[in-house]
Amino acid sequence: MESCSLVDTAGAAALCSTPGGRRRGRAGSAARFFNCPGSSREHGVSASYSIGRMLSGVRSAARRKLFRSEPEWMGVNWPDSTGHHWWTTLENNFVLEASEDEYSGVVVDADRLPADGAAFARSLAASLSYWQSVGKKGVWLKLPVDRSEFVPIAVKEGFKYHHAEEAYLMLTYWIPDEPSLLPANASHQVGVGGFVINDQMEVLVVQEKYRGWALDGVWKLPTGFIQESEEIYTGAIREVQEETGVDTEFVDVVAFRHAHNVAFQKSDLFFICMLRPLSSAIKIDETEIQAAKWMPLEEFVKQPFIQEDHMFQKIMDICIQRLRKCYCGLTAHNVVSKFDGRQSTLYYNVGEPEDVNCDAA
Amino acid sequence: MESCSLVDTAGAAALCSTPGGRRRGRAGSAARFFNCPGSSREHGVSASYSIGRMLSGVRSAARRKLFRSEPEWMGVNWPDSTGHHWWTTLENNFVLEASEDEYSGVVVDADRLPADGAAFARSLAASLSYWQSVGKKGVWLKLPVDRSEFVPIAVKEGFKYHHAEEAYLMLTYWIPDEPSLLPANASHQVGVGGFVINDQMEVLVVQEKYRGWALDGVWKLPTGFIQESEEIYTGAIREVQEETGVDTEFVDVVAFRHAHNVAFQKSDLFFICMLRPLSSAIKIDETEIQAAKWMPLEEFVKQPFIQEDHMFQKIMDICIQRLRKCYCGLTAHNVVSKFDGRQSTLYYNVGEPEDVNCDAA
Numbered sequence: 147m148e149s150c151s152l153v154d155t156a157g158a159a160a161l162c163s164t165p166g167g168r169r170r171g172r173a174g175s176a177a178r179f180f181n182c183p184g185s186s187r188e189h190g191v192s193a194s195y196s197i198g199r200m201l202s203g204v205r206s207a208a209r210r211k212l213f214r215s216e217p218e219w220m221g222v223n224w225p226d227s228t229g230h231h232w233w234t235t236l237e238n239n240f241v242l243e244a245s246e247d248e249y250s251g252v253v254v255d256a257d258r259l260p261a262d263g264a265a266f267a268r269s270l271a272a273s274l275s276y277w278q279s280v281g282k283k284g285v286w287l288k289l290p291v292d293r294s295e296f297v298p299i300a301v302k303e304g305f306k307y308h309h310a311e312e313a314y315l316m317l318t319y320w321i322p323d324e325p326s327l328l329p330a331n332a333s334h335q336v337g338v339g340g341f342v343i344n345d346q347m348e349v350l351v352v353q354e355k356y357r358g359w360a361l362d363g364v365w366k367l368p369t370g371f372i373q374e375s376e377e378i379y380t381g382a383i384r385e386v387q388e389e390t391g392v393d394t395e396f397v398d399v400v401a402f403r404h405a406h407n408v409a410f411q412k413s414d415l416f417f418i419c420m421l422r423p424l425s426s427a428i429k430i431d432e433t434e435i436q437a438a439k440w441m442p443l444e445e446f447v448k449q450p451f452i453q454e455d456h457m458f459q460k461i462m463d464i465c466i467q468r469l470r471k472c473y474c475g476l477t478a479h480n481v482v483s484k485f486d487g488r489q490s491t492l493y494y495n496v497g498e499p500e501d502v503n504c505d506a507a
Numbered sequence: 508m509e510s511c512s513l514v515d516t517a518g519a520a521a522l523c524s525t526p527g528g529r530r531r532g533r534a535g536s537a538a539r540f541f542n543c544p545g546s547s548r549e550h551g552v553s554a555s556y557s558i559g560r561m562l563s564g565v566r567s568a569a570r571r572k573l574f575r576s577e578p579e580w581m582g583v584n585w586p587d588s589t590g591h592h593w594w595t596t597l598e599n600n601f602v603l604e605a606s607e608d609e610y611s612g613v614v615v616d617a618d619r620l621p622a623d624g625a626a627f628a629r630s631l632a633a634s635l636s637y638w639q640s641v642g643k644k645g646v647w648l649k650l651p652v653d654r655s656e657f658v659p660i661a662v663k664e665g666f667k668y669h670h671a672e673e674a675y676l677m678l679t680y681w682i683p684d685e686p687s688l689l690p691a692n693a694s695h696q697v698g699v700g701g702f703v704i705n706d707q708m709e710v711l712v713v714q715e716k717y718r719g720w721a722l723d724g725v726w727k728l729p730t731g732f733i734q735e736s737e738e739i740y741t742g743a744i745r746e747v748q749e750e751t752g753v754d755t756e757f758v759d760v761v762a763f764r765h766a767h768n769v770a771f772q773k774s775d776l777f778f779i780c781m782l783r784p785l786s787s788a789i790k791i792d793e794t795e796i797q798a799a800k801w802m803p804l805e806e807f808v809k810q811p812f813i814q815e816d817h818m819f820q821k822i823m824d825i826c827i828q829r830l831r832k833c834y835c836g837l838t839a840h841n842v843v844s845k846f847d848g849r850q851s852t853l854y855y856n857v858g859e860p861e862d863v864n865c866d867a868a
Contacts, residue, residue, distance in 0.1 A: 249717065294662040297676075301655040309771060310671035311692075315658075316771070331672075332693035332773040333735060356610070374694060375767040375774060401837070405851035406736040410670060410677070412693040413736060415776065457842050457853060464855050474835035474856050476762070481818050490766035492818060494825050495835050 240272035249327070251284035252277050256314065259293060267299045274303065278321050284328045285319040335409055337416040338382040339369040341465045342394050342423050348440035350423065352389050355436045364451045365441055369416075377491055379478045382419035390438040391429030394421035398475030399493055400464050403457075418461055420468055420475055601633035610688070612645035613638050617675065620654060628660045635664065639682050645689045646680040696770055698777040699743040700730040702826045703755050703784050709801035711784065713750050716797045725812045726802055730777075738852055740839045743780035751799040752790030755782035759836030760854055761825050764818075779822055781829055781836055 243255040254273075260266040270287075277285060287305055289296050291313055305317035309331035320326035342350035351365035368389040372381030379396035386394050397420040408414040430438045443466070452458050467473035476493040604616040615634075621627040631648075638646060648666055650657050652674055666678035670692035681687035703711035712726035729750040733742030740757035747755050758781040769775040791799045804827075813819050828834035837854040 291662055291668055294659040297658040298655040301652055306673050307652055307671040307676055308673075310668040310676060311771075312667050312669075315668055315671060315676060329770060330696075330732070330735070331670075331771065332696050333733070334695040334697050334776070335691075335693050336695050336774075336776070371691070372694070374691070375772075378765060401853060401855035403842075403851055403853045404739060409690060410672075410692065413697075415695070415697070460840075460853065460855070476837070479821075481764075490764055492762060492764045492821065494762035494821070 240269050241276050242269050242273045244273070246282075247284075247286075249284065250282055251286065251328075252282050253286045254288065256288040256290055259289075259296065263295055263299055266296050267303070270300060270303050274319065274321070283320065283322050284326070285321065287317045287319070288314050289317065290314050332412075334413045334415050336372050336378070336381075337369060337414065338372055338378055338385060339367045339416065339418045340382045340386040340394065340421045341367055341400070341418060342386055342392065342421045343443060343465075343469065344423050344426065344440060346440075347443045349443050349446045350386065350390055350392055350438070351441045351446060352430070352438040353436040355432075355434050361451075364449060365439075365446060367418075368438075377478070378417050378493075379419065379491075382417070382421060386421060388431050389435050391425075391427060393424040395424055396420075396478065397422050398468075398477045400468050400473065400475040401461060418465070420465065601630050602637050603630050603634045605634070607643075608645075608647075610645065611643055612647065612689075613643050614647045615649065617649040617651055620650075620657070624656055624660055627657050628664070631661060631664050635680065635682070644681065644683050645687070646682065648678045648680070649675050650678065651675050693773075695774045695776050697733050697739070697742075698730060698775065699733055699739055699746060700728045700777065700779050701743045701747040701755065701782045702728055702761070702779060703747055703753065703782045704804060704826075704830065705784050705787065705801060707801075708804045710804050710807045711747065711751055711753055711799070712802045712807060713791070713799040714797040716793075716795050722812075725810060726800075726807060728779075729799075738839070739778050739854075740780065740852075743778070743782060747782060749792050750796050752786075752788060754785040756785055757781075757839065758783055759829075759838045761829050761834065761836040762822060779826070781826065 242260075243258040244252045245255065247253055260269050274285070285305075286308075287300055289300065294315075297315060297317075300317050303319075305319045308316040308318045308328070310316065316331075318326075318328050320328060340350070344350075350368065352368050353363070353365055354361060368386045370381070370385035370389070372378060373384075376384070378399065383394050383396060386392055399417050400420050402415060402417045404413065404415055406413045426440070428438050428440075430436075446452070447459075447462050452462065464473060468475055474495040477496050479492045479494065481490055481492050603621075604619040605613045606616065608614055621630050635646070646666075647669075648661055650661065655676075658676060658678075661678050664680075666680045669677040669679045669689070671677065679687075679689050681689060701711070705711075711729065713729050714724070714726055715722060729747045731742070731746035731750075733739060734745075737745070739760065744755050744757060747753055760778050761781050763776060763778045765774065765776055767774045787801070789799050789801070791797075807813070808820075808823050813823070825834060829836055835856040838857050840853045840855065842851055842853050
């Protein structure tokens with residue numbers, strides 16, 4: 147694999163479209179390519195500051211806002227407006243601890259939330275009022291699952307669900323009186339399929355345990371979803387190894403398919419990978435695979451199910467053309483961002499077909 | 508665009524890994540390629556049944572379970588165990604309305620949840636006990652945002668967050684005493700960049716309004732995130748049109764980049780698309796673009812920022828090779844699933860470079 151020290155445009159890009167960032171699509175675009183190198187990996191938060199720092203210089207505005215209609219706001223007996231005491235009271239008791247991001251956004255500190263629902267409700271209302279008074283835009287509120295009792299409180303305050311992982315629910319609040327520019331959550335799942343063929347022109351195929359009627363008796367390529375933060379090329383190798391026990395090395399991506407409204411109405415990208423076998427002994431994963439074997443390519447392609455399926459025939463055409471070196475696949479090249487040091491992979495061709503007289507797929 | 512009636516493997520695949528389905532990665536693989544054509548588009552739910560049908564044949568088992576430690580279970584004065592009345596009571600008052608999926612899973616009907624928290628808590632406990640007694644595995648509980656007060660109740664009952672959209676939070680519960688086989692949520696966001704060059708070898712470039720210091724004065728390609736259910740090729744055309752006002756047509760994907768731990772720790776796939784200009788007049792989107800113009804390719808590539816960035820230099824090399832027809836990009840081909848009729852797009856090469864003596868990228 148070629149390895150160099152490069153800019154990870156995706157990293158920089160997407161980081162900038164995280165908390166407090168911009169909405170997917172149009173606005174999301176501004177966040178891409180060599181953008182905001184200062185972004186942190188964790189939250190896209192570029193700067194953190196104390197509430198004290200946050201208060202400086204904006205006290206009168208905040209005060210006007212906070213007391214506009216509540217002289218004895220939230221039952222607290224505030225001193226006269228010349229005193230410093232009420233700011234200390236606000237700072238110590240009401241405004242949630244938070245960091246700012248590069249888009250005038252606020253990221254609430256999930257580790258320093260109030261102890262109980264009543265305090266949280268009071269702080270959330272005060273904080274929104276305060277953040278609005280100081281010109282903040284997007285608010286990111288991550289509620290750990292063990293604070294789930296805060297969810298209805300945040301929703302009542304006007305927060306919207308953004309995304310969730312097993313450990314937390316992320317909610318957002320867009321303060322300005324204009325369309326939200328906050329980015330959308332993840333939109334795709336990614337799958338891989340491995341085309342593994344040996345010197346005897348036998349393809350590595352499997353029969354699945356959990357299959358619809360249409361797959362009865364059908365031998366297919368090993369396939370699966372890539373795991374969190376997994377590379378396409380390593381995911382394909384892993385799937386083949388797990389399902390069949392055969393070790394392989396990645397050659398290239400020969401094609402990919404894009405479908406929509408799939409799982410949870412999200413989209414699906416599926417990459418067909420050419421893999422070179424490094425071993426031949428088969429040991430199936432019995433939790434999901436019924437059987438696996440090396441099958442003559444001709445026999446594999448002649449299966450009625452495949453004969454009736456133009457898409458799979460096309461994929462097989464491509465794989466066969468690739469075998470004959472009449473087709474350009476995309477090989478993987480590791481690159482590292484000089485901004486955040488994270489690795490990413492650029493997939494592209496490294497050469498034209500060797501036999502140019504052949505009929506490329 | 509080639510158009511045929513084909514199997515949408517992604518669609519069938521991912522649908523089978525939805526509610527009640529299998530975990531991402533290994534198990535997820537079983538759900539891919541020509542699998543379970545019977546899956547519904549909405550939830551991957553293949554069959555719906557009434558609680559009455561669900562009860563038949565398993566009453567004694569369920570009863571044993573339900574009354575194991577609660578002779579006067581939940582304060583209800585049940586008749587003796589030979590009577591039918593308590594089943595009617597259970598059916599009418601406690602077990603949540605649900606559908607089953609293809610993996611012995613249960614999908615709770617989000618439109619028929621109990622009216623209040625107390626009733627929900629009671630029904631959830633009773634339902635879990637009941638579903639366990641009848642051998643159910645994964646439980647999918649979608650809570651609309653206007654039922655957010657049910658979230659802490661479900662969490663207390665042992666449900667885990669799975670994913671969230673603005674309108675709802677999806678929670679899951681894996682009943683068997685073994686590792687969960689439920690699929691993961693979406694893992695990727697997808698971005699596009701448009702390389703648009705005219706007959707005078709001028710590239711369409713933009714300067715962004717919201718950019719980090721590193722981008723000051725830098726002219727870059729129009730880029731952005733694709734929108735929900737949007738194609739890569741239409742997303743690239745849209746981004747270019749929105750940012751610059753220039754109409755284009757898609758030629759091919761020349762390369763793509765994969766990065767991890769980006770927005771919300773999800774991964775990012777970024778596709779570089781070659782587009783052919785259909786107009787030249789520039790009209791920028793002032794909400795996010797500072798300026799746009801046609802810039803001589805040579806001048807564009809000579810920008811210090813690009814000169815210092817090997818990755819972008821590689822991308823430009825590829826685009827230039829593609830212009831010289833020395834490079835194979837991946838073109839888009841519409842395909843339709845013969846199972847569910849949904850369209851998907853297969854990206855692959857349609858030919859080898861025309862000039863094989865050139866040095867391909």
